Amino acid sequence: MSIYSEIQGNTSLLLVVSLSILGTVVANLVQDKRELVEQNTTEIHLEYVLLDEDNPCVRTCIQGAAPMICRYHFKMEWYHTVSKACYNCPLNSSDCFRPDCIPGDGHKRAVVTINRQIPGPMIQVCQGDMVVVDVTNMLGSEATTIHWHGQHQKEYPYMDGVPYVTQCPILPHETFRYAFKAKQAGTHFWHSHLGMQRADGAYGAFIVRIPEEENPQYQFYDYDLPSHVMVVLDWEKETGLEKFLAHHHNDDDNKPTTLLVNGLGRFKEFIDEFNTTVYTPTARFKVKQGYRYRFRVINAGFLNCPIEISVDNHTIKVISSDGSDIAPVDATSLVTYAGERFDFILKADQEPDLYWIRFRGLMDCDERFKRAHQVAVLEYEGLNTTIDDYPDSTPNYDDSHREGTQINALNRGTESNETFISMPQLESLEKWDVSLKSKPDIQYYLAYDFYTLDNSHFHKAPHYGFFNKTMAGKGCEENYCECTHGLEVPLNSVVELVFVDEGVAYDANHPLHLHGHSFRVVAMERLGQNVTVEEVKSRDERGLIKRNLLDAPLKDTVTVPDGGFWIFHCHIEFHTEIGMAVVLKVGETSDMLPVPKNFPRCGDYLPEPVTECVGSDCDTSCDSNSFLNHVESFFGEGCSKASVIDRALLYIAICIVSIAFLR
Ligand SMILES: *[C@@H]1O[C@H](CO)[C@@H](O)[C@H](O)[C@H]1NC(C)=O
Numbered sequence: 001m002s003i004y005s006e007i008q009g010n011t012s013l014l015l016v017v018s019l020s021i022l023g024t025v026v027a028n029l030v031q032d033k034r035e036l037v038e039q040n041t042t043e044i045h046l047e048y049v050l051l052d053e054d055n056p057c058v059r060t061c062i063q064g065a066a067p068m069i070c071r072y073h074f075k076m077e078w079y080h081t082v083s084k085a086c087y088n089c090p091l092n093s094s095d096c097f098r099p100d101c102i103p104g105d106g107h108k109r110a111v112v113t114i115n116r117q118i119p120g121p122m123i124q125v126c127q128g129d130m131v132v133v134d135v136t137n138m139l140g141s142e143a144t145t146i147h148w149h150g151q152h153q154k155e156y157p158y159m160d161g162v163p164y165v166t167q168c169p170i171l172p173h174e175t176f177r178y179a180f181k182a183k184q185a186g187t188h189f190w191h192s193h194l195g196m197q198r199a200d201g202a203y204g205a206f207i208v209r210i211p212e213e214e215n216p217q218y219q220f221y222d223y224d225l226p227s228h229v230m231v232v233l234d235w236e237k238e239t240g241l242e243k244f245l246a247h248h249h250n251d252d253d254n255k256p257t258t259l260l261v262n263g264l265g266r267f268k269e270f271i272d273e274f275n276t277t278v279y280t281p282t283a284r285f286k287v288k289q290g291y292r293y294r295f296r297v298i299n300a301g302f303l304n305c306p307i308e309i310s311v312d313n314h315t316i317k318v319i320s321s322d323g324s325d326i327a328p329v330d331a332t333s334l335v336t337y338a339g340e341r342f343d344f345i346l347k348a349d350q351e352p353d354l355y356w357i358r359f360r361g362l363m364d365c366d367e368r369f370k371r372a373h374q375v376a377v378l379e380y381e382g383l384n385t386t387i388d389d390y391p392d393s394t395p396n397y398d399d400s401h402r403e404g405t406q407i408n409a410l411n412r413g414t415e416s417n418e419t420f421i422s423m424p425q426l427e428s429l430e431k432w433d434v435s436l437k438s439k440p441d442i443q444y445y446l447a448y449d450f451y452t453l454d455n456s457h458f459h460k461a462p463h464y465g466f467f468n469k470t471m472a473g474k475g476c477e478e479n480y481c482e483c484t485h486g487l488e489v490p491l492n493s494v495v496e497l498v499f500v501d502e503g504v505a506y507d508a509n510h511p512l513h514l515h516g517h518s519f520r521v522v523a524m525e526r527l528g529q530n531v532t533v534e535e536v537k538s539r540d541e542r543g544l545i546k547r548n549l550l551d552a553p554l555k556d557t558v559t560v561p562d563g564g565f566w567i568f569h570c571h572i573e574f575h576t577e578i579g580m581a582v583v584l585k586v587g588e589t590s591d592m593l594p595v596p597k598n599f600p601r602c603g604d605y606l607p608e609p610v611t612e613c614v615g616s617d618c619d620t621s622c623d624s625n626s627f628l629n630h631v632e633s634f635f636g637e638g639c640s641k642a643s644v645i646d647r648a649l650l651y652i653a654i655c656i657v658s659i660a661f662l663r
């Protein structure tokens with residue numbers, strides 16, 4: 001068994017390439033006076049406080065006010081859940097909230113932490129603030145970088161945090177200072193962009209608010225509390241690396257067991273002194289009857305585990321995704337994919353009580369596998385309850401689905417009906433811009449699937465090949481090949497990217513994340529199985545692909561850096577790891593901002609040719625001091641379309657996005 005084997009048995013369905021990604025314009029509002037009064041009465045010590053409440057950057061954003069400089073020091077280290085810092089957690093649940101205690105789902109495992117917290121420190125600033133984060137690598141023996149997921153970094157391309165594309169990784173014992181302006185408003189997050197560190201805990205919220213006058217959604221809610229942020233992800237009993245290696249080299253699966261919400265969850269059972277089953281605590285969100293609250297959801301997930309969210313006895317109003325406002329839609333539930341963010345409004349219009357907020361894992365988390373699910377508590381104020389009180393019903397997987405309108409429904413495109421609303425059926429509040437012009441300047445088709453080739457990094461034919469097909473014929477269609485996949489995009493151009501999930505192998509879905517830009521999702525359709533690029537082109541020629549060129553949802557803003565290298569990749573870590581990524585080179589190298597002074601360099605140390613050189617081997621004119629030259633070298637290799645990047649995965653769907661690359 002291996003990566004190719006476990007989803008077998010369920011051919012049919014699916015589709016969707018769900019595009020996730022970056023954020024932008026939005027609007028939000030923070031604390032008004034009512035909130036400040038209320039905060040005084042909140043028992044902060046009983047909540048899992050992720051936010052540095054003393055940081056003056058967490059404030060109401062005022063139009064015309066001077067921006068602030070917001071400083072943080074991230075100390076990244078290997079650590080452990082349910083450590084000695086947890087004392088008697090969870091038998092004494094107060095102990096679970098002690099400093100440095102990471103209860104997780106109750107299982108003891110190694111984790112990567114920032115400042116001994118999971119999630120790491122929440123960054124909450126106003127648009128235009130300067131964010132300065134010193135990242136100290138205390139991991140001991142591995143490198144790291146931090147990506148600010150949703151910030152386009154147009155003016156700060158070297159702060160994007162992609163190893164070997166925008167910076168050399170930060171080595172152990174080194175400190176790297178990220179400094180950039182928070183430009184894209186809305187709900188975003190930061191996370192390690194190296195290896196499986198995000199899966200192991202290296203992530204946190206990044207919220208950028210704007211003044212109420214600039215916020216078209218302000219009228220729909222009363223509170224936008226710093227504590228009403230939900231960071232969700234799939235969670236395992238072992239590290240991401242162990243899971244990955246066992247999956248590729250042995251016969252372990254890639255199916256998550258549970259989910260965490262703000263680092264908390266109930267999963268492992270403990271028996272207390274009264275012979276009662278107890279769990280590690282869940283996240284709690286407090287509301288007051290009669291008021292409307294803005295919640296911000298971030299999916300930091302790492303495996304193929306879309307998460308469906310609903311709140312018992314309440315409906316939600318979805319108002320924003322990836323930092324971009326949409327025309328509000330009322331719904332019963334919402335599905336989020338790895339890397340996506342959604343904002344919704346919840347009206348506390350029920351009887352004061354405790355209600356479950358339910359999180360249900362789909363795809364590789366669903367009932368065919370381990371039924372991964374989780375809960376958090378919606379707690380009305382005025383109840384005489386403690387952190388040991390929970391809603392009466394015992395949560396389970398089946399109860400975590402509620403019938404009703406669902407936003408961003410799994411495997412649906414524009415062919416879907418009004419019950420299951422897919423992304424391109426939502427309307428952006430940001431009306432027409434040049435990315436929606438009728439004829440793009442350039443069109444690229446990017447097709448992908450899982451291919452039945454032995455990947456020599458994992459399966460060495462003939463000794464223990466998986467498909468025994470290696471070296472069967474000529475070219476990359478028959479043999480495993482690899483190179484860095486690059487696409488060149490001229491500055492000031494509108495590019496249409498058509499993703500075609502060929503859909504021969506397995507049902508999977510790929511949340512594709514684009515750095516540096518946002519895009520309009522102009523069409524998305526599920527066609528059935530085994531789709532080829534030729535068929536999609538033919539459909540398009542016959543006028544069968546309907547694009548929304550009026551107000552297609554923006555999964556990021558349309559302005560773009562002055563050139564630069566930007567990575568476009570699947571946000572499922574295992575897929576990125578086996579090649580599902582492409583680097584976009586926007587503009588010419590001469591269009592790009594200069595590399596900062598004294599920027600760290602990396603590369604091989606091979607100073608002298610051992611034998612006499614011939615031809616281009618002798619060319620030492622390539623300045624090894626230039627970081628850009630290092631990245632540039634990706635583009636010289638004539639990577640064919642059958643590169644390893646294409647060889648990653650899945651379904652049968654097409655999705656068309658439009659991006660304007662403007663100066
Ligand atoms: C919070 O309570 C303290 C002490 O009771 C008081 O001094 C302070 O003014 C209150 N703050 C707000 C915002 O009401």
Ligand SMILES: *[C@@H]1O[C@H](CO)[C@@H](O)[C@H](O)[C@H]1NC(C)=O
Nearest residue numbers: 088092093094095096097098
């Ligand atoms: C539980 O832990 C808290 C500190 O986290 C402590 O104050 C309290 O006394 C403990 N309760 C019991 C019953 O030991």
Ligand SMILES: *[C@@H]1O[C@H](CO)[C@@H](O)[C@H](O)[C@H]1NC(C)=O
Nearest residue numbers: 270271272273274275276277
């Ligand atoms: C504890 O509870 C379990 C199941 O409820 C029961 O089988 C067991 O006998 C109980 N043990 C004691 C010591 O009461």
Ligand SMILES: *[C@@H]1O[C@H](CO)[C@@H](O)[C@H](O)[C@H]1NC(C)=O
Nearest residue numbers: 312313314350351352353354
């Ligand atoms: C919540 O909804 C359920 C199912 O409709 C209902 O049985 C229950 O009474 C409701 N709870 C409250 C507190 O209203």
Ligand SMILES: *[C@@H]1O[C@H](CO)[C@@H](O)[C@H](O)[C@H]1NC(C)=O
Nearest residue numbers: 382383384385386387388389
């Ligand atoms: C709150 O609950 C505690 C324990 O359940 C009880 O002792 C106390 O009297 C209650 N207080 C109120 C105001 O109901």
Ligand SMILES: *[C@@H]1O[C@H](CO)[C@@H](O)[C@H](O)[C@H]1NC(C)=O
Nearest residue numbers: 412415416417418419420421
């Ligand atoms: C929408 O489609 C689903 C299945 O695809 C079906 O169960 C549901 O009844 C449909 N809803 C409406 C309103 O047509």
Ligand SMILES: *[C@@H]1O[C@H](CO)[C@@H](O)[C@H](O)[C@H]1NC(C)=O
Nearest residue numbers: 462463464465466467468469
């Ligand atoms: C690969 O070859 C081995 C040895 O001949 C065989 O046991 C195995 O079933 C083959 N694998 C596949 C996927 O055909």
Ligand SMILES: *[C@@H]1O[C@H](CO)[C@@H](O)[C@H](O)[C@H]1NC(C)=O
Nearest residue numbers: 011503504505528529530531
């Ligand atoms: C898709 O292609 C695969 C491999 O060529 C084939 O086994 C399968 O039957 C096809 N499925 C459909 C629905 O055509």
